[in-house]
Amino acid sequence: MTRATLKDVAAHAGVSHQTVSNVLNGHPSIRPTTRERVLSSISALDYHPNQAAKALREARVTTLCFASFEHDPDTLSDPYRNLIQAALTAEANAQGYSLATAFLAHDEASLDELRQRYLQRSIGGAVIIGTRLQAAQWERMTSWGMNVVLLDHFLPGTPHTVSADYASGMRALVAHHVARGRRDLALVLPTRDYGSTALMRRDSFFAAAKAHGVRARHIDGDWSYASGERALLELHASGDLPDALLGGNDRMATGALSAAHGLGLSVPGDLAISGFDDFDFVQYLHPKLTTVRVPHAEMAREAARLLIALTSGEDCVTPPPYPVSLIVRDSA
The missing domain is CATH 3.40.50.2300 (Response regulator)
Structure with a gap:
């Protein structure tokens, strides 16, 4: 007869292998009902810990x-x-x-x-x-x-x-731009890889812009300085420049700020630019970058x-x- 393993006990009791281990080690955080269920499974399966393997496992990995x-x-x-x-x-x-x-x-x-x-x-x-x-x-x-x-x-x-509450940060950023009189907002953000936090920022951006009744559009980026710069150059070349550009992170916003300087645009006069992260370097840009502080x-x-x-x-x-x-x- 095959000897029952810790994973067999976990499956039988409907808990994780770590919970079974905690029960065996007398960990105080286990609920009494969970402990009873695990002990019943141990008895039903006639499980006996491998003491040699247990000693090896208990050597602390640091x-x-x-x-x-x-x-x-x-x-x-x-x-x-x-x-x-x-x-x-x-x-x-x-x-x-x-x-x-x-x-x-x-x-x-x-x-x-x-x-x-x-x-x-x-x-x-x-x-x-x-x-x-x-x-x-x-x-x-x-x-x-x-x-x-x-x-x-x-x-x-x-x-x-x-993780962080990216949705509330984007809502606050959109509200700030609208309060400053901006009515045409563009967001630079990578979403091709469908990263969860990027999608959270994008969806909150469009929802907030809709709630405020302002125009909103998205330009794909890749988190880099270069993609922020490229986004603004493309918007300028299209002849349909927004009055506020929101970088999905500080690096893309910094790239857009560099492009604005190169195009002779006044920031924030001709175009407001904001970021997302609040890394140290944004305090030393010209002008200093408005952004959302994330406690990374x-x-x-x-x-x-x-x-x-x-x-x-x-x-x-x-x-x-x-x-x-x-x-x-x-x-x-």
Whole structure:
């Protein structure tokens, strides 16, 4: 007769393998009804833990992984990614952990490499960023038993996500432009990869513009300075220039600001420009950039704390979206 495994017990009890492990280890966070159900399944299946494997598992792994999904080398200079990595490292170090990095793609090789690192206990879990991560990749990673926290991205069915309230930020930004007399708004934003936070910004932009009764249009970008610059040049060449351009992030807004200077446009006189992120450099642009502040560093620290709690066997829930705030400066 085949010996029952921990996963068999989890399936029989209708809980996660981590919950079964927590019951076996006497973790106090388990609800009494859940504990009884797991103990009943253990008895029904005549499950006996493999003590040798248990001893190996209990050796503490003190390295976490920061995994970027489909980030090409050009994005390594992105202030967003660098800020996230710095905050993750700081929080991990403060709690006695180190941080490794990984670059993932849709190919099997990168996921297999991550799996080997986890199974060999080189890493204890991963915080993942990347708007192109799909449910299939997330399901593969969690099927290994690895704890995964998604940062700044939403996927249906993922229980551990840390993100921000992008919708309210975009609503506030549109309201600000309208209050300043702008009636023709253009949004530069990449949506071809259908990243969840990009779609949230786009949908909120159109809904807010409709509510205010102003014109709204979308120009595709790719998060880069160059795509913001290109968007404004194309709008100018079309002869149908808006009176406000909203960058989906600060880099695209900065590219548009550069293009405006090159075209001899006055900002915000001829054209208001705003961004989304509030990275440090936007305070040193001319004019200083109006934007929405997203607490990326705080979110990254929370993701690290959440992952550490999960790898320690704690039952955790996804925190509510972090609030964002409108920062009004000179450009809009």
